[in-house]
Amino acid sequence: MSADQEKLITELVGKGLAGDMDPINAIEDRVLRSKAKAALAKAKRAAKTATTAAPTEEKPATETIAETPPSDNPNKKFGKMIEDTFQGSLDAELNDTHIQLKPDNWFEIAKWLKSEPSLYFDSLQCHTGMDVGENMLEARYNLHSMTHDHKIEIRIAVSRDKANIPSIEQIWRIGDWFERETYDMFGIFFDGHRDHRRMLLPEDWEGYPLRKDYEVQETYHGIAIPKVKVGWE
Amino acid sequence: MGVIHGEEMVLNIGPQHPSTHGVLRLKVKTDGEIISEITPVIGYLHRCFEKHCENMTYDQVIPYTDRCDYLAAMANNFGYVVAVEELMELKVPEKVEYIRVIMAELQRIASHLLALGVYGLDIGAFTPFLFMLRDRERILDMFEMTCGARLLYNYMWVGGVSHDLPKGFVETAFQFLDYFEPQIEEYNNLLTYNKIFIERTADIGVLPADVAISYGVSGPNLRASGVKWDLRKNDTYSIYDKFEFDVCIGDGGQGTLGDCWDRYYVRMLEVKESVKILRQALAQMPKDGDVHQALPKKIRPPKGSIYSRTETPRGDLGFYIESDGSPIPTRVKMRSPAFTALSVLGELAGGWMMSDVISILGSLDIVLGEIDR
Amino acid sequence: MTVDTLFSWLGGLIPAMEGSGTLLVIAILIPCLVLFLVVAVNAIVMVYAERKVAAFMQDRVGPMGQGVGLHAGKWGFLQTVADALKLLTKEDIIPEKADRFLFILAPFVIFIGAFVTIIAVPFGETIIVADFNIGILYILAMGSLGVIGIILAGWSSNNKWSLYGGMRSAAQIVSYEIPAGLSIIVIIMLTETLSMQGIIEYQAGGIGNWIIFANPFTFIAFFIFFISVLAETNRTPFDIPEAESELVGGFHTEYSGMRWSFFFLSEYANMLVVSAVAATGFFGGWHSPISGYFDSNGWGVFWMLSKIVSLIFVMMWFRWTFPRLRVDQLMNICWKVFLPISLINIFGVGIWTLFFG
Numbered sequence: 001m002s003a004d005q006e007k008l009i010t011e012l013v014g015k016g017l018a019g020d021m022d023p024i025n026a027i028e029d030r031v032l033r034s035k036a037k038a039a040l041a042k043a044k045r046a047a048k049t050a051t052t053a054a055p056t057e058e059k060p061a062t063e064t065i066a067e068t069p070p071s072d073n074p075n076k077k078f079g080k081m082i083e084d085t086f087q088g089s090l091d092a093e094l095n096d097t098h099i100q101l102k103p104d105n106w107f108e109i110a111k112w113l114k115s116e117p118s119l120y121f122d123s124l125q126c127h128t129g130m131d132v133g134e135n136m137l138e139a140r141y142n143l144h145s146m147t148h149d150h151k152i153e154i155r156i157a158v159s160r161d162k163a164n165i166p167s168i169e170q171i172w173r174i175g176d177w178f179e180r181e182t183y184d185m186f187g188i189f190f191d192g193h194r195d196h197r198r199m200l201l202p203e204d205w206e207g208y209p210l211r212k213d214y215e216v217q218e219t220y221h222g223i224a225i226p227k228v229k230v231g232w233e
Numbered sequence: 234m235g236v237i238h239g240e241e242m243v244l245n246i247g248p249q250h251p252s253t254h255g256v257l258r259l260k261v262k263t264d265g266e267i268i269s270e271i272t273p274v275i276g277y278l279h280r281c282f283e284k285h286c287e288n289m290t291y292d293q294v295i296p297y298t299d300r301c302d303y304l305a306a307m308a309n310n311f312g313y314v315v316a317v318e319e320l321m322e323l324k325v326p327e328k329v330e331y332i333r334v335i336m337a338e339l340q341r342i343a344s345h346l347l348a349l350g351v352y353g354l355d356i357g358a359f360t361p362f363l364f365m366l367r368d369r370e371r372i373l374d375m376f377e378m379t380c381g382a383r384l385l386y387n388y389m390w391v392g393g394v395s396h397d398l399p400k401g402f403v404e405t406a407f408q409f410l411d412y413f414e415p416q417i418e419e420y421n422n423l424l425t426y427n428k429i430f431i432e433r434t435a436d437i438g439v440l441p442a443d444v445a446i447s448y449g450v451s452g453p454n455l456r457a458s459g460v461k462w463d464l465r466k467n468d469t470y471s472i473y474d475k476f477e478f479d480v481c482i483g484d485g486g487q488g489t490l491g492d493c494w495d496r497y498y499v500r501m502l503e504v505k506e507s508v509k510i511l512r513q514a515l516a517q518m519p520k521d522g523d524v525h526q527a528l529p530k531k532i533r534p535p536k537g538s539i540y541s542r543t544e545t546p547r548g549d550l551g552f553y554i555e556s557d558g559s560p561i562p563t564r565v566k567m568r569s570p571a572f573t574a575l576s577v578l579g580e581l582a583g584g585w586m587m588s589d590v591i592s593i594l595g596s597l598d599i600v601l602g603e604i605d606r
Numbered sequence: 607m608t609v610d611t612l613f614s615w616l617g618g619l620i621p622a623m624e625g626s627g628t629l630l631v632i633a634i635l636i637p638c639l640v641l642f643l644v645v646a647v648n649a650i651v652m653v654y655a656e657r658k659v660a661a662f663m664q665d666r667v668g669p670m671g672q673g674v675g676l677h678a679g680k681w682g683f684l685q686t687v688a689d690a691l692k693l694l695t696k697e698d699i700i701p702e703k704a705d706r707f708l709f710i711l712a713p714f715v716i717f718i719g720a721f722v723t724i725i726a727v728p729f730g731e732t733i734i735v736a737d738f739n740i741g742i743l744y745i746l747a748m749g750s751l752g753v754i755g756i757i758l759a760g761w762s763s764n765n766k767w768s769l770y771g772g773m774r775s776a777a778q779i780v781s782y783e784i785p786a787g788l789s790i791i792v793i794i795m796l797t798e799t800l801s802m803q804g805i806i807e808y809q810a811g812g813i814g815n816w817i818i819f820a821n822p823f824t825f826i827a828f829f830i831f832f833i834s835v836l837a838e839t840n841r842t843p844f845d846i847p848e849a850e851s852e853l854v855g856g857f858h859t860e861y862s863g864m865r866w867s868f869f870f871l872s873e874y875a876n877m878l879v880v881s882a883v884a885a886t887g888f889f890g891g892w893h894s895p896i897s898g899y900f901d902s903n904g905w906g907v908f909w910m911l912s913k914i915v916s917l918i919f920v921m922m923w924f925r926w927t928f929p930r931l932r933v934d935q936l937m938n939i940c941w942k943v944f945l946p947i948s949l950i951n952i953f954g955v956g957i958w959t960l961f962f963g
Contacts, residue, residue: 097538123446126540126568128553142540142553146446146462153540174449177576185283200276200605209284210564244766266770266933357842357930363664429843429929587770588846588932 009035074150075099078119082109091157098140098153106156107166107192113143114171121145121152124168127178129186131212135160137188141168158188167193185210241269246590248277254351254594255601257575261590268590271582273575278605286565291317291532292391294565299385301567302603304347307340307376308545309603310389315470316541316552317391320534328522329393330472335406335514336376336388338507342413343372344546345500345507352497352595353424356433361424368416371409378402392528403515410508417505425501434497435488438581438593442491448580449573452548454597457483457499458491464544476513478506493596500598503546533560547571547598569603608637608735637735641724645875650686652874656922657685663926696863701764704860708762713861713868716755720875723748727882728802730892730906741802742794745883746787749838752872753779756847756857759869763860771856774933775840775847781940782837782844788948789831792824792955793817793887806891813895818888821962823954828888830944830951832917835880837936839873842925846933877918885913 079099083090086109092100101109113121121143130138136157144151156165167190169175179190180199187208190196197203206217216225246259256277262270282301286294298313299306311333318325350365373383380388380396388395424430440450442458455462463480465473481502483495538555548570555564574597582590613633620629654669661668669682700709723745725735738744753776760772794800796817797808809815818828837844847856858869885891891913892906900909931939 122443123449125449125542125549126551126553126566128564128566130555130564140553142551146460149467172449173444173447173580174573174576177572198276200279202276209281210287242766353929357845358928359660360664360926363666367665423927424929427929429931432935433929433932586932586934 074152078113078150078152081119082113085109085112098155100155100157103156103158103165105166107168107171110168110171118148119145120147122147122172124172124174124178125151127175127182129182129188129210130155131186131210132157133212137163137186137211139165139182139188160187163188164191165189166191169193184208187211254599255604257599257601257604259578259590259594261587263587266586268582268585268587271579271590273578275575275601275604278601280606282567282606283565286562288561290560291534291562294562295390296385296387298567299387300602301606302545302547302550302569302571302600303384304600305340305344305546306385307336307388308344308543309550310386311337311471312541312543312545312550313552314389314391315543316539316554317532317534319541320537320539320554320556321391321529321532323392323527323529325392325527326522326524327472328519329524329527331514331518332394332398332524333389334471334473334476335398335511335518336379336394338511338514339372339375339406341507341546342504342511343369345504346372348546348598349420349424349497349500352598353430355591355595356430358424358427358430361420364416364423365420368413371412375402375405375409378405390528391532393524393526397524403518406511406515410511414505414508417501421501425498431487431494433588434493434592434596436492437488437585437589438493438596439489440491440577440581444580445491445577448577450548450577451570451573452544452546453481453499453503454496454548454574456481457495459483464542464549468542470541470543475517476510478510481506493592496596496598531560533558542568545570547600547603548574567603567606569606571597571599571601571603575599575604608733609633611732612636638725641735642721645721645724645871645878648878649871649874650690652877652918653686653689653870654683655919656925658682659919659922660926663923690867693863693867698865699860699862701860703764705762705764708758709860710865712755712759712762713865713872714755715758716752716872717868717875719749719751719753719755720872720879722751723879724875726802727879728806728886728891729910730903732903733907734803737801737803739799739801739804741800742790742805742883742887743800745802745879746783746790749876749879750779750783752876755872759861760857763857765860768857768859771847771859775857777933778840778844778847778936779838781937782834782944785830785940785944785948786834786838788945788952789827789834790883790887792827792948792951795952795955796820796824796959802886802891805886806893809890810893810897812893812897813890816888816890821955821958823951823958824888826947827951827955828884830948831888832884832920834940834944835884836921836924837940839876839880839921841873841877841921843928843930844936845925845930846936877921878914881914881917881921882910884917885910889913 073096075096075098076094079090079094082099082101083094086105089101089105089109090099091102113119123144123146124141125144126140126142128140128142130140132138136159138155138157141154141156142151143154158165163186165188167175167179169179169190170192176193176195177199179193180195180197182188183190183193183196184198184201185208198205201209202220205220207214216227219225242263244261244263246261248256248258258274258277260272260274261268280300282297285297289297295310295313298309302309314333317323346365346369350362350369353359353365354362376386376388377383378399379402380386382388440454440458442455442460445455445458445460450458451462459482461480461482464470465478466480481499483490483499485492485495486498487494534554534556536556536558538553540551540553542549542551544550549568550570551568553564553566553568554562557563578594578597581593585593613630616629616633658668669685671682671684700706726738726741726745728734728737756775756779757772760768760770760775763769793805797805799805799808805817809817813819817824819825840847858866861869890909892910894900894905894909
């Protein structure tokens with residue numbers, strides 16, 4: 001990489017850290033552009049303080065990567081509101097991508113999120129389970145408001161030994177099926193769920209497939225489950 | 234005079250049944266002909282899509298997304314590719330965007346034709362099904378012309394598309410649109426305004442808007458309940474903001490707002506809107522450009538996660554992708570619209586008769602491949 | 607009628623047995639055998655016609671072959687023959703928990719209900735197996751036997767879906783006989799006779815004398831009658847007992863092979879009979895539309911058959927056009943719409959005849 005290219009990249013990284021992404025996006029040469037972006041990402045990572053499993057790139061909405069001022073970012077704004085209303089419920093620092101909550105009074109928080117007029121999160125868009133390693137499982141909720149058109153992501157981390165999260169299926173009715181599927185795949189128990197059983201796999205299946213340490217069972221009702229594909233080609 | 238309660242009969246519809254749209258089992262408790270409770274049982278088509286994604290690179294996942302909602306494969310590809318590109322902040326050339334929109338809208342027409350035809354078939358009208366499939370064949374011929382496949386395309390890649398549009402595609406497409414627009418009138422005459430069809434579908438399975446939002450219903454099902462929400466307008470992705478089209482909502486034309494007829498009619502209107510978008514896109518598309526120019530050499534999204542949604546014929550398809558910087562995703566979760574649509578069946582179908590359950594199920598337009606993944 | 611002429615002709619042929627009971631039995635059996643063949647041929651032809659008519663209406667070609675000897679004959683003529691052969695050679699499956707005797711009996715009961723009505727259908731001036739003086743009443747009465755067969759089929763299969771189909775069908779057929787019968791009463795009021803040949807006699811003299819054009823009430827009565835018999839023969843839009851997409855197969859879900867084909871044989875035979883009744887009652891039977899021309903015995907058969915075939919074509923046309931009605935909507939139409947209209951028809955025809963002769 002030549003010296004002027006290096007200087008150009010340093011300049012662009014400086015601008016990017018300040019929030020101005022247009023100079024980088026305007027570069028015609030694909031290689032140079034990606035190098036600039038990689039350098040920017042590295043710089044951002046270096047500047048970030050250590051947090052829990054929080055990613056470094058922020059992406060609150062489907063627009064460009066313009067770094068928004070902290071108070072406008074929905075996750076930060078609403079995270080602060082949640083902390084103000086329910087003390088001690090945040091499990092990590094406020095950041096741009098998600099709100100990390102403790103599982104304890106999740107049900108009340110969820111009810112408040114749905115009914116509070118300025119928030120009015122009436123739609124649970126997606127419910128993902130995650131095996132984040134270090135013996136922790138996470139449930140991630142993507143909430144969205146049809147009236148105000150803002151969205152947040154809430155993550156609740158629990159340990160594998162005591163993977164219990166309050167169920168919110170009575171608040172967002174789609175939570176019924178979403179939580180059943182997360183239970184099926186990850187083994188997170190949702191307390192208070194009225195119909196807690198597996199969704200996609202048979203009732204008597206053993207294990208939770210999407211965990212990283214999942215081992216398929218040997219036989220199912222006497223049918224051997226093949227693990228090695230020798231002989232299939 | 235007291236009410237006589239007979240014994241409740243527990244019946245099983247499916248998994249093999251002519252009108253469940255895939256392998257779906259419905260446990261039905263009936264009292265004579267009236268249903269008291271209905272429970273869908275799914276999982277017969279589970280193929281561990283999400284587990285597979287954790288062992289493949291990002292571009293190897295694309296054929297697998299095809300096979301989830303096999304009746305609208307282009308839309309699945311589109312949703313996935315938009316999510317990965319957003320994660321990577323990759324910008325694709327304009328021609329690629331136009332091609333993607335054209336393919337997505339053609340796929341929307343094809344999928345809706347099938348949904349409407351099969352719905353008529355469930356109700357007992359055999360002929361509109363065949364007419365709609367005949368027109369769908371012409372769309373599939375266009376797809377075959379472009380990428381060689383009729384149903385499962387593997388067409389949209391991260392950063393571009395797999396093949397450029399062949400010579401003569403635009404003319405063929407215009408010919409098709411000119412042939413197709415009067416056909417919609419024929420379908421309306423044959424099925425939409427047929428008195429028997431209206432009696433079978435109007436006022437049945439009414440879905441109120443707030444119940445729909447709580448159950449996460451989206452797409453034509455939600456719009457038929459009067460909610461003006463279309464991701465192509467409200468949460469624009471790709472280049473949909475360049476086209477002029479209306480968001481079709483139901484209006485209780487033949488009965489209550491949000492009944493089965495409304496869901497059918499919204500799909501019929503959406504076909505017309507797709508034709509509009511197609512005409513604009515085909516006219517505005519840049520003639521030259523390399524569709525492979527933005528394909529990345531190695532797809533390595535930065536560490537992070539993203540949830541992004543697109544509008545498929547069945548509703549909003551969401552992809553939650555988490556990446557840890559390596560070429561293989563850590564987690565891909567596909568939030569399918571048919572999953573949420575089926576979950577509302579238990580709520581909708583209580584108190585109706587057996588024939589109505591078939592009617593309601595058909596109007597929700599589910600595909601089991603997408604529900605089970 | 608045919609039995610009589612045959613009896614005397616056979617008596618002339620074999621003087622030794624003239625006037626004996628055996629000869630009578632033979633004289634009865636021969637036309638019945640011919641009728642059985644008519645029913646079988648009718649089924650074959652109608653299955654082929656249905657498939658071709660359906661195909662052309664749906665913008666496709668239907669069964670095709672490329673020449674005699676090649677899988678289905680030219681234009682697919684041999685398709686039904688192939689189907690019949692296949693059904694004959696199928697394994698006869700009777701579900702284990704099914705009520706064996708009733709299961710085997712049901713197709714026969716339905717077939718009998720359809721078959722015995724054919725003997726009273728007039729195909730020509732002297733071509734009728736049994737010219738009862740209560741002809742039309744006989745046909746309506748014997749036609750109801752089929753309901754028993756359907757209920758037996760639905761019940762004995764030991765299958766909830768079949769039970770649904772059987773019960774729906776019973777309700778439907780029994781209800782729709784009433785408007786059909788009341789529409790026939792309109793005819794009887796005009797012709798003052800129940801005999802089939804007598805009704806046709808009344809309409810002698812060309813198209814202007816046909817009962818359907820006699821007065822506006824009989825015009826409406828024809829439509830009521832036609833739609834009611836559609837319901838009786840379980841044709842779309844009233845085919846809810848065998849609604850494929852809902853009940854898999856309705857009352858004939860558990861049947862396979864020849865038993866299953868009996869149901870369809872009797873459905874087509876039923877269609878033939880009710881079209882014949884409609885042609886007799888409303889369209890002048892075997893009379894030609896232009897009196898005096900093409901009026902001989904042979905031509906009579908031609909006119910009768912063409913009227914029957916057109917009505918059957920209309921039935922097939924309905925099947926491939928309309929969706930099907932739900933059970934309660936079906937019953938609604940019968941009891942709340944057709945029944946009052948039929949009663950008004952009877953009243954109207956009476957008043958009309960009183961004032962206009």
